[in-house]
Amino acid sequence: MSHLVKTGSLLLATILLTLVSGLVRAEPLQDGPYVLRAADGSWHSRWIEEKSEGPQVRDRTAEIGDVVSVAAIGTLPAFEVKLRGPAQPARDEIQINARTPLFVMADTHGEFEIAAQLLQRHGVIDHRLRWSFGKGHLAVLGDVFDRGPNHTELLWLIYKLEAEAARAGGGVHLALGNHETMVMTGDDRYLNPKYPRVASLLGVERYASLWSEQSLLGQWLRSKAAVFRLGQYLCLHGGVSRELMDRGLTLSAVNQTVRSALTEQTAPRGEQAEFVMGQEGPLWYRGYFREAALKGGFKLAEQSDIELIRARFGVQAILVGHTIVPTVTALYGGHVIAVQVYPHRDEQTHAPVMEALSIGKDGRMFRARVDGTRELLPRP
Ligand SMILES: [Mn+2]
Numbered sequence: 001m002s003h004l005v006k007t008g009s010l011l012l013a014t015i016l017l018t019l020v021s022g023l024v025r026a027e028p029l030q031d032g033p034y035v036l037r038a039a040d041g042s043w044h045s046r047w048i049e050e051k052s053e054g055p056q057v058r059d060r061t062a063e064i065g066d067v068v069s070v071a072a073i074g075t076l077p078a079f080e081v082k083l084r085g086p087a088q089p090a091r092d093e094i095q096i097n098a099r100t101p102l103f104v105m106a107d108t109h110g111e112f113e114i115a116a117q118l119l120q121r122h123g124v125i126d127h128r129l130r131w132s133f134g135k136g137h138l139a140v141l142g143d144v145f146d147r148g149p150n151h152t153e154l155l156w157l158i159y160k161l162e163a164e165a166a167r168a169g170g171g172v173h174l175a176l177g178n179h180e181t182m183v184m185t186g187d188d189r190y191l192n193p194k195y196p197r198v199a200s201l202l203g204v205e206r207y208a209s210l211w212s213e214q215s216l217l218g219q220w221l222r223s224k225a226a227v228f229r230l231g232q233y234l235c236l237h238g239g240v241s242r243e244l245m246d247r248g249l250t251l252s253a254v255n256q257t258v259r260s261a262l263t264e265q266t267a268p269r270g271e272q273a274e275f276v277m278g279q280e281g282p283l284w285y286r287g288y289f290r291e292a293a294l295k296g297g298f299k300l301a302e303q304s305d306i307e308l309i310r311a312r313f314g315v316q317a318i319l320v321g322h323t324i325v326p327t328v329t330a331l332y333g334g335h336v337i338a339v340q341v342y343p344h345r346d347e348q349t350h351a352p353v354m355e356a357l358s359i360g361k362d363g364r365m366f367r368a369r370v371d372g373t374r375e376l377l378p379r380p
Pocket residue numbers: 107143177178179237283322323
């Protein structure tokens with residue numbers, strides 16, 4: 001009897017202890033890999049695995065050509081990524097056949113599950129997250145970082161798709177957003193709370209050092225363009241301001257300026273870099289949107305400004321993210337397309353909400369929703 005009581009109370013104590021430690025233990029943590037170059041030039045892949053005893057740091061030497069694994073998230077499978085050598089600067093202008101289908105996704109902000117579902121439901125990737133868009137092109141209009149919990153997974157996915165798309169005769173093009181430049185230059189204000197924990201577990205003082213030039217993805221990100229022409233569309237995060245036009249900056253000048261601002265962070269920025277990286281620059285500008293312009297102190301762009309941009313860069317339309325719209329919206333007679341529908345879950349149904357812009361072979365534009373439906377984009 002007393003033995004039974006003893007066993008019972010021991011069991012009770014164990015249950016209580018488990019419950020208490022469950023309450024005390026922080027949120028589960030899983031992240032990575034971060035592929036980083038050590039001082040002696042060797043590469044290391046470092047990642048965090050969630051174990052019953054808490055998050056564990058793993059470390060393995062790596063080489064270019066190796067395959068690293070990105071762990072499963074929610075219902076999405078793990079995927080493997082082959083490490084490539086240093087990325088060459090992304091092109092300012094990408095020539096494509098006018099009948100090439102395009103899929104344009106704006107700010108994903110760490111919402112890997114929602115963004116991957118959006119790509120899957122529209123045939124850009126398959127259930128195993130492999131490129132399935134053939135000769136189509138995917139443009140991502142920046143702000144992959146910050147706010148949500150899975151920007152690492154998203155960046156590895158984009159990195160991997162870039163190679164798969166190229167092999168299929170298609171393409172993936174990532175434009176830098178203000179959050180890419182913020183994270184890379186050490187502005188931690190919008191990081192998901194998970195990432196400062198990642199930094200401390202990996203023993204680095206600043207999260208930004210995991211995305212430095214000594215990081216494989218950090219170097220890759222620094223090769224990207226802030227603005228590029230994809231066929232007949234100008235793709236960028238914020239927008240092209242009148243001031244950028246008046247300064248006579250070319251796409252190449254803008255992109256080179258952003259790249260040097262991200263690689264020579266200790267040097268004082270010149271006047272042109274201050275402009276390009278600032279409010280009226282392509283990463284932050286909100287002058288195409290009446291309310292946001294008013295709130296942010298931007299002069300609302302005029303139709304004549306848009307015509308000037310179209311003529312200068314030889315494009316049909318300007319595709320932008322950054323400023324949130326409730327649904328993908330055509331502005332300025334259809335010459336500006338606002339793509340940024342913020343990825344989130346419906347409060348009541350918990351169903352994911354996000355949209356992208358899908359452009360068919362015939363040039364028709366559609367709102368592509370995360371549930372897989374499409375709707376012809378209404379002209380203003
Ligand atoms: Mn933004």
